[in-house]
Each structure stands twice: as structure tokens, then as C-alpha cells.
Amino acid sequence: MVYVVNWENRHLYASELDQMFQSRYETFIGMRRWxxxxxxxxxxDDFDTDDTIYLIDSKDGIVNSSARLISTEHPTIINTVFPHLCSEEPPCSSLIWESSRGHLSSRATDPFAWTRVMLAQLEFSLLLGVEEVVFVVDTFLLPKWVSAGWNLKPLGPPTEVDGESYIACSIKVSSAALRLMRDRYQLTRPVLTYIADVPEVA
Amino acid sequence: MGVQKEKLVQVPRIENGIGLMAGFDIRVIQEFADESLRATSQDDIVEKFRKESRQFGFDYFVALSLCDLADPPEDVVWVDQSPKGWDQIYIKNDFQNVDPYFAAAVKQRLPFVWSDCLDRVQRSKGVAQPTHDMLDEAASFGYGDGISIPMLIPGTHRGCVSLTGERPDLSQGPRHTIHLMAIYLFEACLRINKSALREWKAKEFIALTDREKHTLQLLGSGLNASDISEVLKVSEPTVRYYIKNAKQKLGANNVTHAVAKAMLYGHIEI
Incomplete structure (x- = not known):
């Protein structure tokens, strides 16, 4: 399952969050050398705030994959660090959220966990009425993303950063997109779980 | 992605003019993307791409899956807008084996300009005579400099979109425009081809007899087995035999399913 972790329930997921931050270190600093x-x-980083939502795929307490979502009303990577990746004004709206740090853990026991996290982002966005999800991706992966059936559009030209080419993109969120992706990955049931912290009644 | 640490900074205002790049209009690209994602005809989207690329002096292009061009498998992208006769000369002379751009497209992940590619080959091992011969032959067909855009899509053959012309504009804006549009062109061709191939295979390999088709046609019109036996002037068990065979061939669960599949594959029209 993919768990929604926000500021309200994050104390229930202390171990999962810690594993996620370690896994991000291994993936983005260790392997990708960012x-x-x-x-x-x-x-x-500075984008891990109380406003950040984490989608964490875990089973038996082991984190397999995760992504973080931030409303572009708040500071995000695209609107603060890489606004030059957008040809027009970078997105700034409660209806447009940024997805970042999406990855499959190198210790993942289930290779399909990342697929579930991708679907979870669509489910979460639909639930919250989010219309678009924006993100930065390696340019060479763009044909793969476009062919995967996402209604994906570039927001600007490919841009070189530290010797690698990246591009900012946007995905239109819709129930049709979710259906298409569920069909494609043969995952017919919702993957998202939210466990609220219910205070005990005295 | 790490030159600049991701520090929280003030959102910078995009002043007028910032983000402008000659030959690159994100809205035109997004419109092309929209059109290609909805495209159901390869010819239409190829024509649209041809018009867009012509603006930058690209007279010719190909969108190909990188496979043995003399004997390509069926599930590939094959759009050939090269000058008349060039494809035959290319295949006849086995130019695929000496084409430095083909070799680079097999290895590279990102677009490359042909003259840069040739410079790299020249510096590393020199350009062999057969390659010179191929390039001379290409020039006689109106090939100048060009750009190749590799396509890496899991589960499919590696692909490439290549464009050329006598004097194409290979500055940054047109390069990025063509790069992004080519990705959508390739996606559309791949998707449309796969769908056409599925339909063709369905028609080709499900060989219904004329009697079976006629029976399904009549079932679709609302007749039952008894009515059909009268129309076809055969016994009712014979009609049931036709229905059973058709269901089996179509892999249908029931009569309605068989009629629907026969319609889908173009065996009958109701």
C-alpha cells in the first residue's frame, strides 16, 4: 500500500520517514551524485516542510518507494531553484502540485512499488482536486514517459544542469488518466491509504 | 542537478523576454503534443510534423525503429520522408553498416547534430572511405547537416527520428523544438501502428467462413437460430454448429460477445 503522510499523521510513520530520507540519500547523493x-x-532539504505530503510505499515496515508532493503555492524546486526550466511563469497555484524525489529504493523488495507510487500520485491528486502535477525529469527519459500514456507536456526546453539534461513537465490529472494507468499496470484497486491520527476518547 | 544547492530562495519574477528563445515556442510544442496524443492517423501527424520541421529547413526526415532495415519486424515505427530513391540505395549498398549517425543513434541517449557526430568520429578513429562514399551519395540527394533524436522506450525497439535538409537551422531553439515534437511524433506512430497491427492480426488469423460471418450478421440483426436456419436454408443444428465454431474462433464467451468481436475485427457490419 501507499501511505499518505502529512504533518498531522507523520508521528505514526517515524520509521518509514527515516528510511525514506536514507533511501533518498543513497539514490540521489550516493548513486546520482547530486x-x-x-x-x-x-x-x-528546505522543501521538506510541514506543507509537504509524502507518498510512501511500504510493506511490513520496509519502505520500497516514495515521492513527495508540494503545492506550487508554496516554494517548490521548479519555482525556486529551476524556474528557468519553464518557458513561461513557473506554476504557482493550489491546483498545481509538484512531485519530486520520486524513486524506487535500492533495497526495495517489490519492483512494482514505484508503479504504485505513480498511481498514488494520481489518486491523491484526484481526491484533492489537483489538476496538474509538475516535475523535473531526465530529458532522455521523456520518450518513455510520453509513451507510457500520461497526458504529459513539456513546460520548457531541455536544459543542461551539471552536465545532465533535464526538462520540466506537467501531467494533466483526470479520472481517464487514472483508468488508463490502472489498465496499463493491471492494478484495478486503489493503492492509496490514509490513516488519520484519531485521538483516544477518555 | 547539483551545481546549485537547492536552497530556498525568493521566487524570481520572469521578466518579459526571459525564457524567450528564437525558434522555440512552448505553446506551439504543447499544441503539437496535444494533437499527436489524440492522433488516430499516422499520415495526419506525419504531415503536421513535416510542416513544422520544414520551417527550420528540414526537407526530409525519417522516424524509424533501429532494426535490420532490410528485414524489419512488423511491430516497428517506419516513417520514411527521405528523398525518392534514397531508401533503396541505402538498403542496396548496406549503408546501415557504415552510417555513423545510425551507429551513434544506437548508442546515444540524447539528440546529436550530425556534423558534431562526424567530428567526434574523425577525432577518435577517423572517417573510413565507405562512410565518405555514403555521405557523398547522401549529399547528392540533398542531404546537408542534420539532427538525430534517439528514442528509448522500454518494451520496444530503440528508435530514432532523423531530420536533414540542404541548409537546416540547427541553432538551439529549432533543435529543442524538433527534439520535443519528434518524441510526440514517435509516440503517435508507435501507438497507431500497434493498434493497426492488432486489428490486422485479428482479421488475418481469425478466418471465419462466409456461412459463419453470415450467421453472426443475422444474429446481430436480432434473428435467432430458427430464423437463421430459414434464411440460410439449412437445419437449425447446422446453424448452431456455425455459431459454436465462430465463438471458438473468436474466443468469445457467448453469442453477443462473438457478434461484438466480429464487428470489432471488421468481419461483419451491423
């Missing part, structure tokens, strides 16, 4: 902030072997 120059990011790190604290004690964990990749945590």
Missing part, C-alpha cells in the same frame, strides 16, 4: 544537503546520511 549536490544536495545531507544530515547524518539522510537527504533532507
Amino acid at each position: 549536490d544536495l544537503d545531507a544530515r547524518d546520511g539522510r537527504e533532507i
Whole structure:
């Protein structure tokens, strides 16, 4: 299952969040060699705030995959670090959210976990009335994303950053897109789970 | 992605003019993307791409799956807008084996300009005579400099869209425009081809007899087995035999399913 973790229920997921930050460190700093902030072997940056939503795929307490979502009303990677990746004004709306740090953990026990996290992003967006999800992707992966059936549009030209080419993109959220993706990945049931912290009645 | 640490900074205002790049209009590209994602005809989207690329001096292009061009498998993209006769000369002379751009497209992940590619080959191992011969022959067909855009899509053959012309504009804006449009062109061709192939295979390999088709046609019109036996002037068990065979061939669960599938594959029209 993919768990929605926000500021209200994050104390229920202390272990999962810690594993996620470690896994982000291994993936983005260790393997991809991105120059990011790190604290004690964990990749945590200024966009990990109380406004951030994490979608974490975990089973038996082991985190397989995750992504974070931030409303572009708040500071995001695209609107603060890489606004130049957009040909027009970078998105800034409660209806447009940014997805970042999406990855499959190198310790994942289930290779389909990332697929579930992708679907979870669509489910979450539909539930919240989010109309678009924006993100930055390696340019060479664009044909794969376009052919996967996402209604995906570039927001600007491919741009070189530190020797690699990246591009900002947007996906239109719709129930049709969710159906298409569920059919494609043969996942017919919702993957998203939200466990609220219900206070005990005295 | 790491030159600049991801520090929280003030959202910068995009002043007028910032983000403008000659030959690159994101809205035109997004419109092309919209059209191609909805496209059901390969010819239409190829024609649209041809018009867009012509603006930048690209007279010719191909969108191909990188496979043995002399004997391509059936589930491939094959759009050939090269000058008349060039494809035959290319295949007849086995130019695929000496074509430096084909070799680069098999290895590279990102678009490359042909003259840059040739420079790299020249610097590393030199350009062999057969390659020179191929390039001379290509020039006689109106091939100048060009660009190739590799397509890496899991589960399909590696692909490539290549464009050329006598004097194409290979500055940054047109390069990015063509790069992004080519990705959508390739997606549309791949999707439309797969769908056409599925339909063709369905028709080709499900060989219904004329009697079976006629029976399904009549069932679709609302007749039952008894009515059909009168129309076809055969016994009712014979009609049931036709229905059973048709259901089996179509892999249908029931009569309605068989009629629907026969319609879908174009065996009958109701």
C-alpha cells in the first residue's frame, strides 16, 4: 500500500520517514551524485516542510518507494531553484502540485512499488482536486514517459544542469488518466491509504 | 542537478523576454503534443510534423525503429520522408553498416547534430572511405547537416527520428523544438501502428467462413437460430454448429460477445 503522510499523521510513520530520507540519500547523493544537503546520511532539504505530503510505499515496515508532493503555492524546486526550466511563469497555484524525489529504493523488495507510487500520485491528486502535477525529469527519459500514456507536456526546453539534461513537465490529472494507468499496470484497486491520527476518547 | 544547492530562495519574477528563445515556442510544442496524443492517423501527424520541421529547413526526415532495415519486424515505427530513391540505395549498398549517425543513434541517449557526430568520429578513429562514399551519395540527394533524436522506450525497439535538409537551422531553439515534437511524433506512430497491427492480426488469423460471418450478421440483426436456419436454408443444428465454431474462433464467451468481436475485427457490419 501507499501511505499518505502529512504533518498531522507523520508521528505514526517515524520509521518509514527515516528510511525514506536514507533511501533518498543513497539514490540521489550516493548513486546520482547530486549536490544536495545531507544530515547524518539522510537527504533532507528546505522543501521538506510541514506543507509537504509524502507518498510512501511500504510493506511490513520496509519502505520500497516514495515521492513527495508540494503545492506550487508554496516554494517548490521548479519555482525556486529551476524556474528557468519553464518557458513561461513557473506554476504557482493550489491546483498545481509538484512531485519530486520520486524513486524506487535500492533495497526495495517489490519492483512494482514505484508503479504504485505513480498511481498514488494520481489518486491523491484526484481526491484533492489537483489538476496538474509538475516535475523535473531526465530529458532522455521523456520518450518513455510520453509513451507510457500520461497526458504529459513539456513546460520548457531541455536544459543542461551539471552536465545532465533535464526538462520540466506537467501531467494533466483526470479520472481517464487514472483508468488508463490502472489498465496499463493491471492494478484495478486503489493503492492509496490514509490513516488519520484519531485521538483516544477518555 | 547539483551545481546549485537547492536552497530556498525568493521566487524570481520572469521578466518579459526571459525564457524567450528564437525558434522555440512552448505553446506551439504543447499544441503539437496535444494533437499527436489524440492522433488516430499516422499520415495526419506525419504531415503536421513535416510542416513544422520544414520551417527550420528540414526537407526530409525519417522516424524509424533501429532494426535490420532490410528485414524489419512488423511491430516497428517506419516513417520514411527521405528523398525518392534514397531508401533503396541505402538498403542496396548496406549503408546501415557504415552510417555513423545510425551507429551513434544506437548508442546515444540524447539528440546529436550530425556534423558534431562526424567530428567526434574523425577525432577518435577517423572517417573510413565507405562512410565518405555514403555521405557523398547522401549529399547528392540533398542531404546537408542534420539532427538525430534517439528514442528509448522500454518494451520496444530503440528508435530514432532523423531530420536533414540542404541548409537546416540547427541553432538551439529549432533543435529543442524538433527534439520535443519528434518524441510526440514517435509516440503517435508507435501507438497507431500497434493498434493497426492488432486489428490486422485479428482479421488475418481469425478466418471465419462466409456461412459463419453470415450467421453472426443475422444474429446481430436480432434473428435467432430458427430464423437463421430459414434464411440460410439449412437445419437449425447446422446453424448452431456455425455459431459454436465462430465463438471458438473468436474466443468469445457467448453469442453477443462473438457478434461484438466480429464487428470489432471488421468481419461483419451491423
